[in-house]
Amino acid sequence: MAKEGGFKGRDIISIKDFSKSELLYVLNIAKRMEKSHNQDLLKGKILATLFLESSTRTRLSFTAAMERLGGQVMGFATAGVSSLKKGETLWDTIKMVEQYADVIVMRHPIEGAARLAAEAASIPIINGGDGSNQHPTQTMLDLYTIQKTKGKLEGLNIGMLGDLKYGRTVHSLTTALSHFNTNFFFISPEALKMPDEYLEELKEKKLRYKEVVDLKKVSKELDILYVTRIQKERFPDPVEYEKYKDFYKLDKSLLPFFKSELKIMHPLPRVGEISPELDNTPHAIYFQQAGNGIPVRQALLALVLGKIR
Amino acid sequence: MKKELKVPAIREGTVVDHIPSRATFKVIRILDLKDFEHVISVVLNLQSKSMGKKGIIKIGSRFLTEDEVNKIAVLAPNATVNIIKDYTVKEKIKVKIPDVIEKIIKCSNPQCITNNEKDSRTKFYIVEKEPLKIRCHYCERCMQREDIELV
Numbered sequence: 001m002a003k004e005g006g007f008k009g010r011d012i013i014s015i016k017d018f019s020k021s022e023l024l025y026v027l028n029i030a031k032r033m034e035k036s037h038n039q040d041l042l043k044g045k046i047l048a049t050l051f052l053e054s055s056t057r058t059r060l061s062f063t064a065a066m067e068r069l070g071g072q073v074m075g076f077a078t079a080g081v082s083s084l085k086k087g088e089t090l091w092d093t094i095k096m097v098e099q100y101a102d103v104i105v106m107r108h109p110i111e112g113a114a115r116l117a118a119e120a121a122s123i124p125i126i127n128g129g130d131g132s133n134q135h136p137t138q139t140m141l142d143l144y145t146i147q148k149t150k151g152k153l154e155g156l157n158i159g160m161l162g163d164l165k166y167g168r169t170v171h172s173l174t175t176a177l178s179h180f181n182t183n184f185f186f187i188s189p190e191a192l193k194m195p196d197e198y199l200e201e202l203k204e205k206k207l208r209y210k211e212v213v214d215l216k217k218v219s220k221e222l223d224i225l226y227v228t229r230i231q232k233e234r235f236p237d238p239v240e241y242e243k244y245k246d247f248y249k250l251d252k253s254l255l256p257f258f259k260s261e262l263k264i265m266h267p268l269p270r271v272g273e274i275s276p277e278l279d280n281t282p283h284a285i286y287f288q289q290a291g292n293g294i295p296v297r298q299a300l301l302a303l304v305l306g307k308i309r
Numbered sequence: 310m311k312k313e314l315k316v317p318a319i320r321e322g323t324v325v326d327h328i329p330s331r332a333t334f335k336v337i338r339i340l341d342l343k344d345f346e347h348v349i350s351v352v353l354n355l356q357s358k359s360m361g362k363k364g365i366i367k368i369g370s371r372f373l374t375e376d377e378v379n380k381i382a383v384l385a386p387n388a389t390v391n392i393i394k395d396y397t398v399k400e401k402i403k404v405k406i407p408d409v410i411e412k413i414i415k416c417s418n419p420q421c422i423t424n425n426e427k428d429s430r431t432k433f434y435i436v437e438k439e440p441l442k443i444r445c446h447y448c449e450r451c452m453q454r455e456d457i458e459l460v
Contacts, residue, residue: 014449089427112422112447116429131420133448197451 008306011118012126014134015172020179027144029299029308030292041307042071048101049075050093051128053109057268058128058137061293062105062301069298074101094120103305124304132168132234138267139172141296145289146224149263153177157221159185161248162228162273164194166235169267170228174198184209185218189247191240192230215248219257227266227273227286251275258283265289317350322369324391324398325381330354332384333364338459339380339413340366340373347371360387379407383414383457386441406438414443417456421448431460 018026047066051059063073090108094117097104106117107128114127114134129135147153158177160170164186174184174194178201186194186209193211202209212218219225227250235241249272250264266274266286278284302308328336330353342349348369357363373381378390382404392400410433416423423429423445432446441454 016449090422091426091429108422109420110422110425111418111420112445112449113426115447116422116426130422131448 006309007303008309009124010304011114011121011124012136012300012304013114013118014127015136015139015176016134018136018176023140023143023176023179026140026296026299026303027147029303030140030144030295033298033302034295038069038302040070041302042066042069042305045071045103045305046101047071047073047075047301048097048104049073049128050097050104050106050108051076052113053107053129055107055128057290057293058105058107058135061290062126062128062297065294065297065301068294069302071301075105090117091120094125098123103301126300126304129168132166134172135168136172137293137297137300138169139176140300141289141293142169142173142226142265142267143176144296145265145285145292148292149285149288150223153180155181155183156223157183157185159187159215159218159222159225160194160228161187161215161225163192163230163234163244164188164228165192166231167228170194170226171198173226175201178202178205178207182207185222186211187213187215187218187248189213189244192244215250215254216257219254219262220259222259222262225258225262225264227264227270229266229269229271229273246272248273249275250278252277252281255281255283317367318396319348319350319367319369319393320396322347322367322371322393323373324393325366325368325385326363326389326391327357327360327387328364328366328381328385329360330362330364333366335384335459336364336366336381336388339384340368340377342368345371376407378402378404380410380413382406383410383441384454386439406435406441408435409433410435410443413459414452415458415460416445416448416450417452417458418445418448418450421445421450423447 049059049062066073090113098121103124105126105128106114108130111131111133114125114130118125127134127136150156164170230245232241262283263285264283268286268290333353350367352365354362373390381388388404390402391398412430414431414433416431423431433443436442436444436451442451444451
């Protein structure tokens with residue numbers, strides 16, 4: 001359960017739980033982590049990874065983050081091997097795992113699972129994704145990447161492209177960027193538009209946004225283009241998915257429509273939305289973005305375990 | 310003109326008035342009256358100038374807690390709760406929606422943990438009072454009054 005004030009013992013469940021200054025604090029610690037090599041900072045600490053839905057990047061980068069700080073990792077990668085499969089409640093699973101570990105990172109297909117786990121646990125819970133709801137550490141590494149590549153977060157023109165309806169990364173990133181006076185450009189097919197509740201949030205904060213279907217209409221204005229995959233697993237109807245899966249394909253033909261400083265991000269995995277021919281252009285920063293998961297997750301682990309104050 | 314009583318008066322207890330007709334039985338559920346032993350009178354579809362059709366519940370020998378009164382507001386935002394003593398109205402309370410609604414409402418998102426984990430309790434925060442908009446503490450989805458179903 002989260003403790004009041006500071007980060008020691010705190011759960012990382014939803015980006016909505018963090019103020020602007022707290023987000024900036026995490027990014028600052030991440031920067032410190034990237035520069036220094038604190039190989040023993042988390043020595044003697046154990047991270048339990050409970051991944052009840054498949055994940056490559058999140059699980060591996062948490063593992064790398066923990067091990068590079070001298071900590072140890074235990075856990076499982078699919079629901080099939082856990083006692084949840086035998087009908088154990090999530091509550092009981094968490095009550096058991098907290099006996100063995102100092103911090104838990106979990107991914108769960110059901111929305112709100114991480115919040116419930118945090119109520120069950122007396123050790124910090126880090127949400128590594130709960131269905132289509134939240135994935136706060138992804139959002140923090142996205143912010144870190146933008147800050148690192150642009151030198152600032154305030155007042156940027158940020159485009160988000162693809163599935164803006166079901167994509168949790170774009171929802172959380174929109175919420176987080178709303179602290180930084182961002183000009184938003186939402187680029188999506190009509191049926192996969194950014195949900196109204198996020199647009200309402202922006203209106204309330206008096207932030208500017210534009211919604212378009214054609215990327216070329218706004219691409220020259222963008223500092224960052226955040227591309228997302230059209231996620232098959234989030235579509236209730238497979239026929240709908242087939243209609244939209246190849247809606248956007250970024251390749252070299254678009255280069256004349258980009259500002260030279262435009263950077264392209266993607267939470268990965270990509271399917272066909274960014275051609276590999278863009279990988280070696282100065283626009284592509286999606287692999288560095290994945291790499292930035294390490295210092296950000298190192299920072300979060302060290303903070304919630306009370307090793308940095 | 311003498312006002313005709315549509316429901317027998319109670320000597321002591323509570324009268325919940327101005328409930329939208331279709332929400333009346335839900336209010337009975339919220340107040341957990343199914344095993345209640347004293348008199349309960351329920352009237353539906355009474356003509357009301359302000360709300361068209363309304364419901365009234367009269368509960369003999371029972372006074373509601375503040376928490377119960379506020380729960381009623383979730384389903385019947387314009388309800389009034391009258392405290393009756395000796396056949397007369399001693400106090401009239403206007404219901405007020407609580408800031409947090411716990412346990413009574415079901416989350417409308419089938420993918421929410423509260424619909425998937427045994428014995429879990431629900432919790433909602435009020436985002437807007439009128440028109441009512443509430444957010445699930447767990448899955449963070451928003452619901453409106455028409456989506457509200459009791460647990």
